[in-house]
Amino acid sequence: MAKLNExxxxxxxxxxxxxxxxxEKDVREVMTKYITPFADEVSTDRLGSLIAKKVxxxxxxxxxxxxxxxxxxxxxTSIDDKGFxxxxxxxxxxxxxxxxxxxxxxxxxxxxxxxxxxxxxxxxSPEARKKPVDKKDMFIDIGATSKEEAMEFGIRPGDSIVPVxxxxxxxxxxxLMAKAWDNRIGCAIAIDVLRELKGVDHxxxxxxxxxxxxxxxxxxxxxxxxxxxxxxxxxxxxxxxGDTPGVTEKEALAKIGDGPxxxxxxxxxxxxxxxxxxxxDTADANNIPYQFEAMAxxxxxxxxxxxxxxxxxxxxxxxxxxxxxxxxxxxxxxxxENAVKLIVEVxxxxxxxxxxxxxxx
Numbered sequence: 001m002a003k004l005n006e007x008x009x010x011x012x013x014x015x016x017x018x019x020x021x022x023x024e025k026d027v028r029e030v031m032t033k034y035i036t037p038f039a040d041e042v043s044t045d046r047l048g049s050l051i052a053k054k055v056x057x058x059x060x061x062x063x064x065x066x067x068x069x070x071x072x073x074x075x076x077t078s079i080d081d082k083g084f085x086x087x088x089x090x091x092x093x094x095x096x097x098x099x100x101x102x103x104x105x106x107x108x109x110x111x112x113x114x115x116x117x118x119x120x121x122x123x124x125s126p127e128a129r130k131k132p133v134d135k136k137d138m139f140i141d142i143g144a145t146s147k148e149e150a151m152e153f154g155i156r157p158g159d160s161i162v163p164v165x166x167x168x169x170x171x172x173x174x175x176l177m178a179k180a181w182d183n184r185i186g187c188a189i190a191i192d193v194l195r196e197l198k199g200v201d202h203x204x205x206x207x208x209x210x211x212x213x214x215x216x217x218x219x220x221x222x223x224x225x226x227x228x229x230x231x232x233x234x235x236x237x238x239x240x241x242g243d244t245p246g247v248t249e250k251e252a253l254a255k256i257g258d259g260p261x262x263x264x265x266x267x268x269x270x271x272x273x274x275x276x277x278x279x280x281d282t283a284d285a286n287n288i289p290y291q292f293e294a295m296a297x298x299x300x301x302x303x304x305x306x307x308x309x310x311x312x313x314x315x316x317x318x319x320x321x322x323x324x325x326x327x328x329x330x331x332x333x334x335x336x337e338n339a340v341k342l343i344v345e346v347x348x349x350x351x352x353x354x355x356x357x358x359x360x361x
Contacts, residue, residue, distance in 0.1 A: 020070055075161060181319075
């Protein structure tokens, strides 16, 4: 791979880092490295969510921008006598994207490579070939000959397992492929918002947050929001791209490259109308492209943010991404950069009076 510029190197470092729910330390360290130069103060809550504070006006409203550190993965549950690993999914997986895929097992002794084992088609009956393999029947091959040897490698029940897909700039350099856009792109947006606000007057206090355990119930968003007590909350995440073969407009409207998505509705929340209108009006005034998104299933950290304490007006701004919740996903660099631009323009206008007006709408 050719030498990457600073922005692409940050995206590579974020997405190549490994961190499933409950074990986000490596990702948090990467985000800390990149966000610290633009923050006045960096801390964590007691679950491990990263909170970077940047003061514009000390007594101004508190604005939270949250991406989640964790990615979907697996956890070792047992080792059989032949050295194969049984595992539990952590986060939402579809069986058909799992089989025969490379993984990394994170042990106390370092990383161990493996693959989710599969039978060759030569020995399958015609009926068996038509059926997806159930997750509970899958195993991971780490090249061990016995349980004892697997344990010598450092494998223990509870170890994290993550997909393998190196960050890749595709032939069309606007298209970026990686294993963990869900949701390292949100972490990158939070970093870049603080980067763009460096040396800029803004009438509020901004918190760039990397939350933990989003994929298993929006847990870190709940604890970090309790700690911050924000006046306005934004979750930045991936959204569904509807521009690939087999996906109908009824299922997903968004196209990658057409701008960030403004989420109207998902299973975790109805977006705050006043905030939604304010954000889209700001986008229109600054000629920033955007798309609307509504998802009957799934949710983002906004679902936890907006229910914290006595309520937080919240909105999810997402980046349309192909093949999420699989080993390799693709997004468009323009959508990422326009999401940053939109949130920065919004923050510049969120003074106390404006926030109070939004809350009443």
